[in-house]
Amino acid sequence: MLVTTKEMFEKSMREGFAIGAFNVNNMEIIQAIMDAAAEEHAPVIMQASSSAIKYARLNYLMKMVKAAEEEHPEIPFAIHLDHGPDFETCKMCIDAGFTSVMFDGSKYDFEENVRLTKEVVEYAHSKGVVVEAELGKLAGIEDDVNVSADDAMFTDPAQAEEFVRRTGCDSLAIAIGTSHGAYKFKGEAKLRFDILAKIKERIPNTPIVLHGASTVIPELVAQCNEYGADIPGAKGVPDEMLHEASISGVSKINVDTDLRLAMTAAIRKVFAEEPSAFDPRKYLTPARDLIKQTVQHKIRDVFGSSNKA
Numbered sequence: 001m002l003v004t005t006k007e008m009f010e011k012s013m014r015e016g017f018a019i020g021a022f023n024v025n026n027m028e029i030i031q032a033i034m035d036a037a038a039e040e041h042a043p044v045i046m047q048a049s050s051s052a053i054k055y056a057r058l059n060y061l062m063k064m065v066k067a068a069e070e071e072h073p074e075i076p077f078a079i080h081l082d083h084g085p086d087f088e089t090c091k092m093c094i095d096a097g098f099t100s101v102m103f104d105g106s107k108y109d110f111e112e113n114v115r116l117t118k119e120v121v122e123y124a125h126s127k128g129v130v131v132e133a134e135l136g137k138l139a140g141i142e143d144d145v146n147v148s149a150d151d152a153m154f155t156d157p158a159q160a161e162e163f164v165r166r167t168g169c170d171s172l173a174i175a176i177g178t179s180h181g182a183y184k185f186k187g188e189a190k191l192r193f194d195i196l197a198k199i200k201e202r203i204p205n206t207p208i209v210l211h212g213a214s215t216v217i218p219e220l221v222a223q224c225n226e227y228g229a230d231i232p233g234a235k236g237v238p239d240e241m242l243h244e245a246s247i248s249g250v251s252k253i254n255v256d257t258d259l260r261l262a263m264t265a266a267i268r269k270v271f272a273e274e275p276s277a278f279d280p281r282k283y284l285t286p287a288r289d290l291i292k293q294t295v296q297h298k299i300r301d302v303f304g305s306s307n308k309a
Helices: 007-013 026-040 052-058 057-069 087-096 110-127 157-166 194-204 218-226 239-246 259-274 280-303
Strands: 019-022 042-051 075-085 099-105 129-135 137-141 145-147 170-175 209-212 252-254
Touching: 007 052, 019 026, 019 075, 019 259, 019 280, 026 042, 026 259, 026 280, 042 052, 042 057, 042 209, 052 075, 052 129, 052 157, 057 075, 057 087, 075 087, 087 099, 087 110, 087 194, 099 110, 110 129, 129 157, 137 280, 157 170, 157 194, 194 209, 194 239, 194 252, 239 252, 239 280, 252 259, 252 280
Parallel strands: 019 042, 019 252, 042 075, 075 099, 099 129, 129 170, 170 209, 209 252
Antiparallel strands: 137 145
């Protein structure tokens, strides 16, 4: 059942769990996410960045979303634009049938971010679509997002309150120490739960979103490296921290890198063990299976969203 995130988030805030938002690029990833959600009876968000849309093509993507809805009508899910770079991209996705869009104005100064976010909110709300905005800058690299550690900054709680009031956005992505990509921390992982608490005090009814929140699962990194990859020193946000976030007021937690690692690990294993394999089904089937297992782990063991559909 294709829905907006509004009711999902209301339930998550009321019952103290987070909803996984998983980035999609192709059919196998979509199938894996929806199969995992169905087995766990969990609400889920599928999200696509502008570069993923360019790769998969918007019409193909939406047809696959429709197929997912037909196959799993019992599972509430949203299709969401991740890191929409401008009004035009947000409008394109809204008009194509996305139920949620994110406008990422974090690269602008506060006033410009407010102005541009408000434009997207006004158009989206006129079409019954909800909007996620971002305040604060996350370090790291993911698709078209590239922020240096020096430019990263935490979200200011007072600004967050003003931003939500002035823009009318439906949810807010904040910066409390997560970062994009596979190399999130040089030293010990640390999230600023004190900032999260202050933000929730000021905007208790606004769903909070964590970007750059993949665990960078060590077992998946190890499997990639075992079968020929070169991913040294990759480190993400530990599951324990993400679970704490999920029960501390975060409603949506984004996962992209872990799915990429799962797909790559499974494919590399097939190629290494069966050098003669060239049938895509031979290596994409185990890739889909490992992505499904990864999504189930997140839903069940980290976000606490099993049986919340």
